[in-house]
Amino acid sequence: MSATVLPVADGGQIRRYLRTLLPGRRLLLAGTILVMLGVSLLNLAIPATIGWITQAVVDRRHPSALTIPIALLTAAVVAGAICTYFARLLLARLVFPAVGSLREDALSHAVDLPIDVVEAGDSGDVISRVSGDAERVTDAASEVLGYFVTSALAIVAALIGLAAIDWRFAVAGLLAVPIQAHTLRWYLRRSRPIYAAGRAADGRRASALLTGFTALPTLRALGLTGRQRGRIESASKESMGYELAAMQTMTRFWGRLNLAEFVGLAAILLAGFFLVRSGTTSVGAATAAALFFAGLFGPINGVLATFDTLQQAAAGVARLVGVTTVPRHETAFETGTDQVVEVSDLTFGYADGPAVLDDVTLRVGPGEKVAVVGTTGSGKSSLASLVTGLRTPRAGSIVWGRPVVERSAALVTQETHVFAGTIADNLRLGRPDATHEQIAQAMVAVGADHWVRTLPDGLDARVGGGGRPLTAVQAQHLALARVHLMDPALVVLDEANAEAGSDTSRQLDRAFAAVVRGRAAVVIAHRLNQAADADRILVMESGRVVEQGNHAELIVAGGRYAELWHAWSAG
């Protein structure tokens, strides 16, 4: 199977998505920018007043001359701190809900992804998007917007301030710009591929870890835990290697920026020296100019460094929005049909492999029980996964009759997951508002009440991870009782575990019968006795329906079903 990855959104898709987040937040955005502008202007007042104080000292003026600049300096510092507090507050109010919506959206899409999309890609990729990328976007968004806007505003203001003192100071300061521009270009070129490869390596590490945990029993049984640990280790090393490379690049980036600062500040001090000596400018003005420039280090580095966080955030946003672009599984409904579901001309294959279902049509009316039989690999389970929306067909349609029900179909397979919690919690997943009484009735309906009664806590007994271990039949009972409680329009049973005639199969057959009773049902009959009493039987062969009818009709017809039945009855 070729591993295709989930889509990454392009610029247009990201812009369209971000625009959907704007309504109702415009005023907040404007207010935040305004307060940040205030912070930059107040920060500018600090070097200006220090220059004023220096000049007063150089001129040996009376100490009372310092009162006004010191008062202004104090006011600027206090007001700056208050504005910074509000800027952060407003920014958090602006950014966190927006990032929260993006995260929720991506998560809800990820949960809804058709299973074939997840399989075709990599479950580690989905997880690293909704966890790592979402984290990065949250962190970066709160820092980037604040730093970037205040830093950019501070740079513009300081350059204007420098030029206002003497244009030659501004020119001297600008000597740092070519070094900064070159450094930034070098850094972006070098770091981009490292970050992209790092993200992909993170996904591989998450995937290796996930496989290690989910397949632990199988790996242990086959003695393969060492090999899987090796895989996890090498995935971690690869991921760490990229982090190390990113850090080295970052260190060199800062080193080059320090050189730019040295060049700019040296040029300003030299210009100050000559301008003061020639009497063109005062010591106070030269001090203010040097402080303006030194005050620029932070904002300039802030703007340049935010490119790094910005890159990571942009990559994260593109990956998160990418998840939201995967079309959701749409359920088609039709009013006026007397069928519960109409599956028409379905064709399906796994990934880009050959078709395993070819032109399959199946109708299920209210209360009707349709059994699907066929040899191993004829496509029965694939049909079950398509009817229940787990996979998407290559061609054909699945249309549900009205009235619309929230959950059209429920699939029960042999792979039952017991969730960590009480037995009642496990059942309430099917119907959150179910009462204790309804839960107890559902357990009675599937014949599970006898073993629940033996537990000291009854329905409140803890099961699943960390709880009481359940047998396969008990786990299946929980799954079936949950479906009974959900009361779906259609039940699809695809259970292949139990051998006919065994104790297990008898217990489960009773439970299956209870869930199917009075409901429309598709039963994937791995044992032919599950099909004999069905209203209609579909016989499948190599992905096609080759025969249809009830048991008696098909036996009389003497075709493929009769052949299978005789072979099964004899065996």
Ligand SMILES: Nc1ncnc2c1ncn2[C@@H]1O[C@H](COP(=O)(O)OP(=O)(O)OP(=O)(O)O)[C@@H](O)[C@H]1O
């Ligand atoms: N996840 C998968 N990826 C690729 N091919 C698959 C996958 N699952 C099933 N197949 C293939 O699709 C075909 C139909 O399989 P399917 O499980 O639907 O048949 P089935 O009739 O339910 O068989 P069984 O009675 O053994 O469960 C088979 O050739 C099988 O090998």
